Amino acid sequence: MTHKTILNDSHRALGAKMVDFGGWDMPISYGSQIEEHHAVRRDAGMFDVSHMTVVDLHGARTREFLRHLLANNVDKLKAKGKALYSCMLNEHGGVIDDLIVYYLADDFFRVVVNASTRDKDLAWITKQAGAFDVKVTERPDFAMIAVQGPNARDKVLGLLSEETRAKAAKIGKFVAAEGDGLFIARTGYTGEDGFEIVVPEKDAVALWNKLKDAGVAPAGLGARDTLRLEAGMNLYGQDMDETVSPWEANLGWTIALDEGRDFIGRAALEKQKAGGVKHVMVGLVMDEKGVLRHGQRVVTPLGDGEILSGSFSPTLGKSIAFARVPAGAGEGLQVDIRGKLLPVRIVKYPFVRDGQSQIGA
Amino acid sequence: MQEIPGDLKFMKSHEWARVEDKGTVTVGISDHAQGLLGDLVYVELPGVGDTVKAGNACAVVESVKAASDVYSPVSGEVVAINESLPDKPETINEDAYGDGWLFVVKPDNLAEELDELLDPDAYSELIENEDE
Numbered sequence A: 001m002t003h004k005t006i007l008n009d010s011h012r013a014l015g016a017k018m019v020d021f022g023g024w025d026m027p028i029s030y031g032s033q034i035e036e037h038h039a040v041r042r043d044a045g046m047f048d049v050s051h052m053t054v055v056d057l058h059g060a061r062t063r064e065f066l067r068h069l070l071a072n073n074v075d076k077l078k079a080k081g082k083a084l085y086s087c088m089l090n091e092h093g094g095v096i097d098d099l100i101v102y103y104l105a106d107d108f109f110r111v112v113v114n115a116s117t118r119d120k121d122l123a124w125i126t127k128q129a130g131a132f133d134v135k136v137t138e139r140p141d142f143a144m145i146a147v148q149g150p151n152a153r154d155k156v157l158g159l160l161s162e163e164t165r166a167k168a169a170k171i172g173k174f175v176a177a178e179g180d181g182l183f184i185a186r187t188g189y190t191g192e193d194g195f196e197i198v199v200p201e202k203d204a205v206a207l208w209n210k211l212k213d214a215g216v217a218p219a220g221l222g223a224r225d226t227l228r229l230e231a232g233m234n235l236y237g238q239d240m241d242e243t244v245s246p247w248e249a250n251l252g253w254t255i256a257l258d259e260g261r262d263f264i265g266r267a268a269l270e271k272q273k274a275g276g277v278k279h280v281m282v283g284l285v286m287d288e289k290g291v292l293r294h295g296q297r298v299v300t301p302l303g304d305g306e307i308l309s310g311s312f313s314p315t316l317g318k319s320i321a322f323a324r325v326p327a328g329a330g331e332g333l334q335v336d337i338r339g340k341l342l343p344v345r346i347v348k349y350p351f352v353r354d355g356q357s358q359i360g361a
Numbered sequence B: 001m002q003e004i005p006g007d008l009k010f011m012k013s014h015e016w017a018r019v020e021d022k023g024t025v026t027v028g029i030s031d032h033a034q035g036l037l038g039d040l041v042y043v044e045l046p047g048v049g050d051t052v053k054a055g056n057a058c059a060v061v062e063s064v065k066a067a068s069d070v071y072s073p074v075s076g077e078v079v080a081i082n083e084s085l086p087d088k089p090e091t092i093n094e095d096a097y098g099d100g101w102l103f104v105v106k107p108d109n110l111a112e113e114l115d116e117l118l119d120p121d122a123y124s125e126l127i128e129n130e131d132e
Helices: A008-013 A033-042 A062-069 A118-132 A152-157 A162-170 A201-213 A221-230 A266-275 B031-037 B090-094 B110-114 B120-131
Strands: A017-021 A024-029 A045-048 A053-058 A083-089 A095-105 A108-113 A135-138 A142-148 A176-179 A182-185 A194-200 A279-286 A297-300 A303-313 A318-326 A333-337 A340-347 B008-010 B015-019 B025-029 B040-044 B057-063 B067-071 B076-081 B103-107
Touching (some): A024 A033, A024 A221, A033 A045, A053 A062, A053 A118, A062 A108, A062 A118, A083 A118, A142 A201, A152 A194, A194 A201, A279 A303, A297 A318
Antiparallel strands (some): A053 A108, A053 A135, A083 A095, A095 A108, A142 A194, A182 A194, A279 A318, A297 A303, A297 A333, A333 A340, B008 B015, B015 B025, B040 B057, B076 B103
Protein backbone atom coordinates (compact mmCIF):
# COMPACT_ATOMS: atom_id res chain seq x y z
CA MET A 1 0.00 0.00 0.00
CA THR A 2 1.22 3.48 -0.82
CA HIS A 3 1.26 5.97 2.04
CA LYS A 4 0.22 9.56 1.51
CA THR A 5 1.14 12.55 3.61
CA ILE A 6 -1.53 15.01 4.68
CA LEU A 7 -0.18 17.39 2.02
CA ASN A 8 -0.72 14.95 -0.87
CA ASP A 9 -3.70 16.87 -2.29
CA SER A 10 -1.77 20.14 -1.96
CA HIS A 11 1.06 18.72 -4.06
CA ARG A 12 -1.32 17.45 -6.71
CA ALA A 13 -3.15 20.78 -6.81
CA LEU A 14 0.22 22.43 -7.54
CA GLY A 15 0.73 20.06 -10.47
CA ALA A 16 3.52 18.08 -8.83
CA LYS A 17 5.01 15.06 -10.52
CA MET A 18 4.55 12.30 -7.97
CA VAL A 19 6.77 9.27 -7.48
CA ASP A 20 6.97 6.34 -5.12
CA PHE A 21 9.63 7.02 -2.50
CA GLY A 22 10.10 4.20 0.01
CA GLY A 23 6.41 3.36 -0.15
CA TRP A 24 5.28 7.00 -0.02
CA ASP A 25 3.61 8.92 -2.84
CA MET A 26 5.79 12.04 -2.87
CA PRO A 27 6.42 15.05 -5.15
CA ILE A 28 9.68 14.79 -7.08
CA SER A 29 9.18 18.26 -8.56
CA TYR A 30 6.46 20.80 -9.24
CA GLY A 31 7.98 22.09 -12.47
CA SER A 32 11.69 22.56 -13.02
CA GLN A 33 13.73 20.69 -10.43
CA ILE A 34 16.70 22.97 -11.14
CA GLU A 35 14.64 26.11 -10.48
CA GLU A 36 13.48 24.62 -7.18
CA HIS A 37 17.12 23.94 -6.31
CA HIS A 38 18.09 27.55 -7.07
CA ALA A 39 15.10 28.88 -5.10
CA VAL A 40 16.50 27.18 -2.00
CA ARG A 41 20.07 28.36 -2.62
CA ARG A 42 19.04 31.95 -3.37
CA ASP A 43 15.80 32.62 -1.46
CA ALA A 44 13.56 30.09 0.29
CA GLY A 45 11.98 26.77 -0.58
CA MET A 46 9.90 24.22 1.32
CA PHE A 47 9.73 20.45 1.33
CA ASP A 48 7.06 18.14 2.64
CA VAL A 49 9.07 15.72 4.76
CA SER A 50 6.08 14.28 6.61
CA HIS A 51 7.08 10.83 5.43
CA MET A 52 9.95 10.93 7.91
CA THR A 53 9.31 9.14 11.17
CA VAL A 54 9.10 11.00 14.47
CA VAL A 55 9.63 8.81 17.51
CA ASP A 56 9.27 10.03 21.09
CA LEU A 57 11.21 8.35 23.87
CA HIS A 58 10.00 8.70 27.44
CA GLY A 59 11.42 7.37 30.69
CA ALA A 60 13.78 8.27 33.51
CA ARG A 61 16.60 6.27 31.87
CA THR A 62 16.19 7.63 28.33
CA ARG A 63 19.58 9.35 28.27
CA GLU A 64 21.26 6.19 29.49
CA PHE A 65 19.42 4.25 26.79
CA LEU A 66 20.57 6.61 24.04
CA ARG A 67 24.17 6.40 25.27
CA HIS A 68 23.90 2.70 24.52
CA LEU A 69 21.86 2.95 21.28
CA LEU A 70 23.78 5.65 19.40
CA ALA A 71 27.36 5.96 18.11
CA ASN A 72 27.43 9.67 18.88
CA ASN A 73 27.17 10.66 22.51
CA VAL A 74 23.94 12.27 23.73
CA ASP A 75 25.88 13.72 26.64
CA LYS A 76 26.87 16.44 24.18
CA LEU A 77 23.25 17.56 24.57
CA LYS A 78 23.35 19.77 27.64
CA ALA A 79 20.67 22.39 26.95
CA LYS A 80 17.03 21.55 26.34
CA GLY A 81 16.08 21.76 22.69
CA LYS A 82 19.57 20.85 21.46
CA ALA A 83 19.89 18.33 18.61
CA LEU A 84 22.55 15.78 17.65
CA TYR A 85 23.17 13.85 14.42
CA SER A 86 24.11 10.22 14.95
CA CYS A 87 24.29 6.79 13.40
CA MET A 88 22.48 3.88 14.97
CA LEU A 89 24.64 0.78 14.49
CA ASN A 90 24.20 -2.96 14.65
CA GLU A 91 26.62 -5.21 16.57
CA HIS A 92 28.89 -5.42 13.51
CA GLY A 93 29.24 -1.64 13.29
CA GLY A 94 26.98 -1.47 10.22
CA VAL A 95 24.64 1.52 9.94
CA ILE A 96 20.99 0.67 10.65
CA ASP A 97 20.05 4.31 10.09
CA ASP A 98 21.22 7.88 10.58
CA LEU A 99 19.01 10.14 12.64
CA ILE A 100 18.62 13.34 14.61
CA VAL A 101 17.91 13.20 18.33
CA TYR A 102 16.56 16.15 20.32
CA TYR A 103 16.91 16.58 24.07
CA LEU A 104 13.58 17.94 25.31
CA ALA A 105 13.54 16.97 29.00
CA ASP A 106 15.50 14.65 31.24
CA ASP A 107 12.89 11.96 30.66
CA PHE A 108 11.94 12.92 27.08
CA PHE A 109 14.00 12.78 23.88
CA ARG A 110 12.66 12.98 20.32
CA VAL A 111 14.22 11.08 17.43
CA VAL A 112 13.60 11.64 13.71
CA VAL A 113 14.51 8.69 11.48
CA ASN A 114 14.26 7.99 7.75
CA ALA A 115 11.01 6.92 6.10
CA SER A 116 12.49 4.04 4.16
CA THR A 117 13.87 2.43 7.32
CA ARG A 118 10.85 3.05 9.57
CA ASP A 119 9.88 -0.54 10.30
CA LYS A 120 13.31 -1.89 11.10
CA ASP A 121 14.22 1.23 13.10
CA LEU A 122 11.12 0.99 15.28
CA ALA A 123 11.68 -2.73 15.81
CA TRP A 124 15.35 -2.17 16.75
CA ILE A 125 14.73 0.80 19.04
CA THR A 126 11.85 -0.97 20.77
CA LYS A 127 13.92 -4.12 21.26
CA GLN A 128 16.81 -2.20 22.80
CA ALA A 129 14.56 0.07 24.89
CA GLY A 130 13.07 -2.73 26.97
CA ALA A 131 16.11 -3.12 29.21
CA PHE A 132 15.97 0.61 30.05
CA ASP A 133 12.22 0.91 30.68
CA VAL A 134 12.00 3.48 27.92
CA LYS A 135 8.63 3.93 26.23
CA VAL A 136 8.87 4.20 22.43
CA THR A 137 6.03 6.11 20.79
CA GLU A 138 5.78 6.77 17.07
CA ARG A 139 4.08 10.07 16.23
CA PRO A 140 2.15 9.58 12.96
CA ASP A 141 -0.07 12.47 14.08
CA PHE A 142 2.69 14.88 13.02
CA ALA A 143 3.46 16.28 9.60
CA MET A 144 6.80 17.93 8.88
CA ILE A 145 7.73 20.83 6.60
CA ALA A 146 11.35 21.82 5.96
CA VAL A 147 11.76 25.51 5.04
CA GLN A 148 15.26 26.15 3.72
CA GLY A 149 17.27 28.95 2.15
CA PRO A 150 18.94 32.25 3.04
CA ASN A 151 15.54 33.90 3.54
CA ALA A 152 13.77 30.88 5.01
CA ARG A 153 13.98 31.82 8.67
CA ASP A 154 12.67 35.33 8.13
CA LYS A 155 9.72 34.04 6.14
CA VAL A 156 8.82 31.52 8.84
CA LEU A 157 9.31 34.02 11.67
CA GLY A 158 6.88 36.39 9.99
CA LEU A 159 4.10 33.82 10.38
CA LEU A 160 4.55 33.19 14.10
CA SER A 161 2.94 34.78 17.14
CA GLU A 162 5.07 37.42 18.80
CA GLU A 163 5.95 35.13 21.69
CA THR A 164 6.96 32.17 19.51
CA ARG A 165 8.78 34.42 17.08
CA ALA A 166 10.95 35.75 19.88
CA LYS A 167 11.86 32.21 20.87
CA ALA A 168 12.43 30.86 17.34
CA ALA A 169 14.47 33.89 16.25
CA LYS A 170 16.93 33.27 19.05
CA ILE A 171 17.76 29.62 18.60
CA GLY A 172 21.17 28.64 17.27
CA LYS A 173 21.90 26.01 14.66
CA PHE A 174 20.86 22.50 15.64
CA VAL A 175 18.47 23.72 18.33
CA ALA A 176 14.67 23.45 18.52
CA ALA A 177 12.03 25.66 20.12
CA GLU A 178 8.31 25.13 20.68
CA GLY A 179 5.36 27.46 20.32
CA ASP A 180 2.10 28.03 18.42
CA GLY A 181 1.65 24.25 18.56
CA LEU A 182 4.78 23.84 16.43
CA PHE A 183 8.13 22.20 17.06
CA ILE A 184 10.61 24.41 15.20
CA ALA A 185 14.15 23.10 14.70
CA ARG A 186 16.99 25.00 13.06
CA THR A 187 18.10 21.97 11.10
CA GLY A 188 17.94 20.83 7.50
CA TYR A 189 19.23 18.72 4.68
CA THR A 190 20.23 21.34 2.11
CA GLY A 191 23.30 23.14 3.45
CA GLU A 192 21.25 26.33 3.82
CA ASP A 193 19.95 27.92 6.97
CA GLY A 194 16.31 27.34 7.79
CA PHE A 195 13.86 25.42 9.93
CA GLU A 196 12.37 21.98 9.99
CA ILE A 197 8.90 22.35 11.45
CA VAL A 198 7.01 19.50 13.08
CA VAL A 199 3.32 20.40 12.89
CA PRO A 200 0.16 18.52 13.95
CA GLU A 201 -1.39 16.99 10.82
CA LYS A 202 -4.57 19.02 11.21
CA ASP A 203 -2.63 22.28 10.91
CA ALA A 204 -0.20 21.23 8.18
CA VAL A 205 -2.15 22.27 5.09
CA ALA A 206 -2.82 25.73 6.53
CA LEU A 207 0.86 26.18 7.40
CA TRP A 208 1.92 25.03 3.90
CA ASN A 209 -0.45 27.55 2.32
CA LYS A 210 0.71 30.38 4.56
CA LEU A 211 4.32 29.65 3.69
CA LYS A 212 3.44 29.60 0.03
CA ASP A 213 1.67 32.96 0.35
CA ALA A 214 4.78 34.29 2.08
CA GLY A 215 6.76 33.50 -1.06
CA VAL A 216 8.33 30.17 -0.10
CA ALA A 217 8.70 28.03 -3.22
CA PRO A 218 7.45 24.42 -3.02
CA ALA A 219 10.35 22.10 -3.84
CA GLY A 220 10.34 18.36 -4.43
CA LEU A 221 12.50 15.42 -3.51
CA GLY A 222 14.54 15.91 -6.69
CA ALA A 223 15.83 19.30 -5.56
CA ARG A 224 16.24 17.98 -2.02
CA ASP A 225 18.59 15.31 -3.35
CA THR A 226 20.82 17.68 -5.36
CA LEU A 227 20.89 20.18 -2.49
CA ARG A 228 21.95 17.63 0.12
CA LEU A 229 24.59 16.15 -2.19
CA GLU A 230 26.10 19.60 -2.85
CA ALA A 231 26.03 20.15 0.91
CA GLY A 232 28.00 16.93 1.44
CA MET A 233 25.29 15.07 3.35
CA ASN A 234 24.92 11.31 3.16
CA LEU A 235 21.78 9.56 2.02
CA TYR A 236 20.92 6.36 3.83
CA GLY A 237 20.65 3.36 1.51
CA GLN A 238 22.84 4.98 -1.12
CA ASP A 239 25.93 6.14 0.77
CA MET A 240 25.74 3.74 3.72
CA ASP A 241 23.72 0.80 4.93
CA GLU A 242 24.06 -2.15 7.32
CA THR A 243 27.07 -3.54 5.45
CA VAL A 244 29.07 -0.32 5.83
CA SER A 245 30.57 1.23 8.95
CA PRO A 246 30.66 4.98 9.62
CA TRP A 247 34.43 4.88 8.95
CA GLU A 248 33.67 3.79 5.39
CA ALA A 249 30.98 6.45 4.92
CA ASN A 250 33.05 9.44 6.04
CA LEU A 251 30.97 9.64 9.20
CA GLY A 252 33.86 9.16 11.61
CA TRP A 253 33.12 12.65 12.94
CA THR A 254 29.84 11.34 14.36
CA ILE A 255 31.44 8.51 16.35
CA ALA A 256 32.24 9.36 19.95
CA LEU A 257 34.74 6.85 21.34
CA ASP A 258 34.55 8.40 24.77
CA GLU A 259 35.89 6.32 27.59
CA GLY A 260 33.69 3.74 29.23
CA ARG A 261 30.61 4.17 27.01
CA ASP A 262 29.50 0.81 25.69
CA PHE A 263 27.36 1.63 22.65
CA ILE A 264 26.11 -0.99 20.19
CA GLY A 265 28.72 -1.60 17.49
CA ARG A 266 31.60 -0.01 19.38
CA ALA A 267 33.72 -3.16 19.63
CA ALA A 268 33.40 -3.78 15.88
CA LEU A 269 34.27 -0.14 15.08
CA GLU A 270 37.38 -0.22 17.25
CA LYS A 271 38.49 -3.48 15.72
CA GLN A 272 38.03 -2.13 12.20
CA LYS A 273 39.93 1.03 13.02
CA ALA A 274 42.83 -0.90 14.57
CA GLY A 275 43.06 -3.17 11.54
CA GLY A 276 42.93 -0.27 9.10
CA VAL A 277 39.89 0.87 7.14
CA LYS A 278 40.18 -0.56 3.61
CA HIS A 279 37.62 1.58 1.82
CA VAL A 280 36.78 5.23 2.28
CA MET A 281 34.18 7.61 0.94
CA VAL A 282 35.40 10.60 -1.05
CA GLY A 283 33.88 13.50 -2.95
CA LEU A 284 34.33 13.55 -6.73
CA VAL A 285 33.96 16.23 -9.36
CA MET A 286 33.90 15.57 -13.09
CA ASP A 287 35.02 18.47 -15.26
CA GLU A 288 34.04 16.61 -18.46
CA LYS A 289 30.46 16.67 -19.68
CA GLY A 290 28.32 13.84 -18.39
CA VAL A 291 26.58 12.78 -15.21
CA LEU A 292 27.96 10.62 -12.39
CA ARG A 293 25.34 8.12 -11.22
CA HIS A 294 24.88 5.59 -8.46
CA GLY A 295 26.55 2.27 -9.29
CA GLN A 296 29.08 3.47 -11.89
CA ARG A 297 32.53 1.89 -11.60
CA VAL A 298 35.39 4.10 -10.44
CA VAL A 299 38.81 3.02 -11.67
CA THR A 300 41.75 3.90 -9.40
CA PRO A 301 45.42 2.86 -9.39
CA LEU A 302 44.65 0.88 -6.21
CA GLY A 303 41.64 -0.99 -7.55
CA ASP A 304 38.01 -0.32 -8.39
CA GLY A 305 35.51 1.64 -6.38
CA GLU A 306 31.97 2.76 -7.10
CA ILE A 307 29.81 5.84 -7.26
CA LEU A 308 27.39 6.09 -4.32
CA SER A 309 25.29 9.27 -4.63
CA GLY A 310 25.94 10.97 -7.95
CA SER A 311 24.15 13.75 -9.78
CA PHE A 312 24.41 16.90 -11.79
CA SER A 313 25.06 19.85 -9.50
CA PRO A 314 22.84 22.78 -10.48
CA THR A 315 24.95 25.24 -8.49
CA LEU A 316 28.27 24.14 -10.05
CA GLY A 317 26.96 23.26 -13.50
CA LYS A 318 28.87 19.99 -13.52
CA SER A 319 28.55 16.55 -12.06
CA ILE A 320 29.51 15.66 -8.48
CA ALA A 321 29.38 12.45 -6.49
CA PHE A 322 30.33 10.49 -3.43
CA ALA A 323 32.33 7.37 -4.20
CA ARG A 324 33.64 4.50 -2.11
CA VAL A 325 37.23 3.80 -3.19
CA PRO A 326 40.24 1.89 -1.84
CA ALA A 327 41.85 3.84 1.02
CA GLY A 328 44.79 5.89 -0.24
CA ALA A 329 43.50 6.43 -3.78
CA GLY A 330 44.20 10.04 -4.65
CA GLU A 331 45.18 10.78 -8.23
CA GLY A 332 44.39 9.30 -11.61
CA LEU A 333 40.78 8.36 -10.96
CA GLN A 334 38.41 7.61 -13.81
CA VAL A 335 34.75 6.72 -13.95
CA ASP A 336 33.25 4.24 -16.36
CA ILE A 337 30.24 5.83 -18.05
CA ARG A 338 28.68 3.51 -20.62
CA GLY A 339 32.05 1.94 -21.35
CA LYS A 340 33.96 5.22 -21.65
CA LEU A 341 36.55 6.11 -18.99
CA LEU A 342 36.35 9.77 -18.01
CA PRO A 343 38.69 11.54 -15.57
CA VAL A 344 37.34 12.64 -12.18
CA ARG A 345 39.11 14.34 -9.32
CA ILE A 346 38.78 13.95 -5.58
CA VAL A 347 37.73 17.12 -3.78
CA LYS A 348 36.98 17.96 -0.19
CA TYR A 349 33.28 18.48 0.38
CA PRO A 350 30.79 20.13 1.01
CA PHE A 351 30.85 20.98 -2.67
CA VAL A 352 28.77 24.10 -1.95
CA ARG A 353 28.64 26.14 1.23
CA ASP A 354 26.38 29.14 1.81
CA GLY A 355 25.52 29.11 -1.87
CA GLN A 356 29.18 29.26 -3.00
CA SER A 357 31.29 26.67 -4.82
CA GLN A 358 34.01 25.08 -2.68
CA ILE A 359 35.67 22.94 -5.31
CA GLY A 360 38.04 25.21 -7.24
CA ALA A 361 38.36 25.12 -11.01
CA MET B 1 1.96 20.21 -23.01
CA GLN B 2 3.09 21.33 -26.43
CA GLU B 3 0.77 20.48 -29.31
CA ILE B 4 2.06 17.68 -31.51
CA PRO B 5 2.87 18.85 -35.06
CA GLY B 6 0.93 16.81 -37.63
CA ASP B 7 3.95 15.94 -39.78
CA LEU B 8 5.70 13.88 -37.09
CA LYS B 9 5.84 10.12 -36.64
CA PHE B 10 6.64 8.49 -33.31
CA MET B 11 8.20 5.46 -31.72
CA LYS B 12 6.59 3.92 -28.66
CA SER B 13 9.82 4.82 -26.88
CA HIS B 14 8.98 8.53 -27.45
CA GLU B 15 11.33 9.52 -30.29
CA TRP B 16 9.87 11.56 -33.14
CA ALA B 17 10.83 11.54 -36.82
CA ARG B 18 10.10 14.19 -39.43
CA VAL B 19 10.62 13.49 -43.13
CA GLU B 20 12.02 16.68 -44.66
CA ASP B 21 11.39 17.84 -48.25
CA LYS B 22 14.82 16.68 -49.34
CA GLY B 23 14.15 13.17 -48.05
CA THR B 24 16.25 13.27 -44.89
CA VAL B 25 14.72 12.45 -41.50
CA THR B 26 15.11 14.72 -38.47
CA VAL B 27 14.93 12.95 -35.09
CA GLY B 28 14.14 14.20 -31.59
CA ILE B 29 12.39 13.15 -28.40
CA SER B 30 8.78 14.00 -27.70
CA ASP B 31 7.55 16.80 -25.48
CA HIS B 32 5.97 14.12 -23.30
CA ALA B 33 9.37 12.41 -22.92
CA GLN B 34 11.18 15.61 -21.93
CA GLY B 35 8.44 16.19 -19.35
CA LEU B 36 8.98 12.74 -17.87
CA LEU B 37 12.74 13.20 -17.75
CA GLY B 38 12.68 16.68 -16.25
CA ASP B 39 15.50 19.21 -16.62
CA LEU B 40 17.97 17.91 -19.19
CA VAL B 41 21.63 18.49 -18.38
CA TYR B 42 23.58 16.33 -20.84
CA VAL B 43 23.20 15.04 -24.39
CA GLU B 44 25.41 12.51 -26.14
CA LEU B 45 24.88 12.49 -29.91
CA PRO B 46 26.07 10.13 -32.64
CA GLY B 47 28.81 11.38 -34.96
CA VAL B 48 28.16 12.68 -38.44
CA GLY B 49 28.83 9.78 -40.78
CA ASP B 50 27.80 7.14 -38.25
CA THR B 51 25.43 4.44 -39.39
CA VAL B 52 22.32 4.04 -37.28
CA LYS B 53 19.79 1.25 -37.32
CA ALA B 54 16.06 1.58 -36.65
CA GLY B 55 15.29 0.53 -33.08
CA ASN B 56 18.90 0.73 -31.90
CA ALA B 57 20.20 3.12 -29.26
CA CYS B 58 22.35 5.83 -30.83
CA ALA B 59 22.13 8.82 -28.48
CA VAL B 60 21.72 9.47 -24.76
CA VAL B 61 19.84 12.24 -23.01
CA GLU B 62 20.37 12.78 -19.31
CA SER B 63 18.27 14.79 -16.92
CA VAL B 64 19.17 15.54 -13.33
CA LYS B 65 17.18 12.45 -12.46
CA ALA B 66 18.12 9.83 -15.03
CA ALA B 67 19.94 8.80 -18.20
CA SER B 68 17.83 7.61 -21.12
CA ASP B 69 18.81 5.97 -24.39
CA VAL B 70 17.45 7.44 -27.60
CA TYR B 71 16.57 4.95 -30.33
CA SER B 72 16.73 5.80 -33.99
CA PRO B 73 13.34 5.58 -35.68
CA VAL B 74 14.97 4.89 -39.08
CA SER B 75 18.11 3.25 -40.49
CA GLY B 76 20.69 5.17 -42.43
CA GLU B 77 23.62 7.54 -42.16
CA VAL B 78 23.79 10.47 -39.76
CA VAL B 79 24.26 13.60 -41.89
CA ALA B 80 23.83 16.30 -39.25
CA ILE B 81 23.72 16.68 -35.47
CA ASN B 82 22.39 19.52 -33.36
CA GLU B 83 25.72 21.07 -32.35
CA SER B 84 24.15 23.55 -29.95
CA LEU B 85 22.68 20.87 -27.67
CA PRO B 86 25.78 19.82 -25.70
CA ASP B 87 26.05 23.37 -24.35
CA LYS B 88 22.30 23.98 -24.09
CA PRO B 89 20.57 20.65 -23.41
CA GLU B 90 17.65 22.55 -21.85
CA THR B 91 16.65 23.47 -25.42
CA ILE B 92 14.98 20.05 -25.52
CA ASN B 93 12.84 20.98 -22.51
CA GLU B 94 11.93 24.29 -24.10
CA ASP B 95 11.22 23.17 -27.68
CA ALA B 96 11.23 19.40 -28.10
CA TYR B 97 9.72 19.45 -31.59
CA GLY B 98 11.72 22.39 -32.91
CA ASP B 99 15.11 23.70 -31.76
CA GLY B 100 15.52 20.63 -29.55
CA TRP B 101 16.02 18.23 -32.48
CA LEU B 102 18.89 15.74 -32.02
CA PHE B 103 20.19 14.50 -35.38
CA VAL B 104 19.35 14.03 -39.07
CA VAL B 105 19.50 10.71 -40.89
CA LYS B 106 19.77 10.03 -44.62
CA PRO B 107 17.51 6.97 -44.64
CA ASP B 108 18.16 3.62 -46.37
CA ASN B 109 14.79 2.02 -46.08
CA LEU B 110 12.36 4.81 -45.37
CA ALA B 111 9.07 3.59 -46.83
CA GLU B 112 9.08 0.34 -44.90
CA GLU B 113 10.32 1.80 -41.61
CA LEU B 114 7.85 4.69 -41.67
CA ASP B 115 5.02 2.17 -41.56
CA GLU B 116 6.28 0.96 -38.20
CA LEU B 117 5.89 4.40 -36.62
CA LEU B 118 2.85 5.93 -34.93
CA ASP B 119 1.01 8.95 -36.29
CA PRO B 120 0.30 11.84 -33.88
CA ASP B 121 -3.17 10.55 -32.96
CA ALA B 122 -1.94 7.06 -32.16
CA TYR B 123 0.95 8.51 -30.16
CA SER B 124 -1.39 10.82 -28.21
CA GLU B 125 -3.50 7.84 -27.35
CA LEU B 126 -0.46 5.91 -26.20
CA ILE B 127 0.70 8.60 -23.78
CA GLU B 128 -2.82 9.20 -22.49
CA ASN B 129 -3.08 5.55 -21.56
CA GLU B 130 0.34 5.73 -19.97
CA ASP B 131 -0.75 8.60 -17.72
CA GLU B 132 -3.59 6.62 -16.21
